[in-house]
Amino acid sequence: MTIEPKDSKVVLEAVQSAVKRYGASQDELIPILNDVNREVGYLPGEALDELSRLLKVPKSQLFSVASFYRMLSTKPRGKHVLQFCESAPCHVAGGREVWLAVKEALNIEENETTPDGKWTLITTSCLGVCGVGPVMMIDDDVIGNVDPKQVPAILAKYQ
């Protein structure tokens, strides 16, 4: 299975509803981009074209913002996105072993997507719950106190 780009109708509807939700203001750029990214799975070129038109922001600027934030992507991502916290407190709490277990279980490296389109693996800075490190986030679920041995069972919960 390959990751298919979303059709234009889905993309344009996602952009228009996000702009309607937050208003056509450049100040709302991040939440708008975030919503479209969540809805479509990533930010295709035509989403940035439409946002550029509606918000009157150059597409190059939108692309820079979309490339800067790791939660956003200009390339298709897998069905599930696993964000692994790479900040120091999680690292000290055993993050490296969990990171290796995640990479082994998914059989991919950072910023890659599994060939079946199910998983994309990225790293993130502190998720704000350092007290329960090591921490990772799968889609909207924050998972703390992860033990390397638990990784396959955690991943298996996501179909």
Ligand code: FES
């Ligand atoms: S360092 Fe990982 S959640 Fe804060």
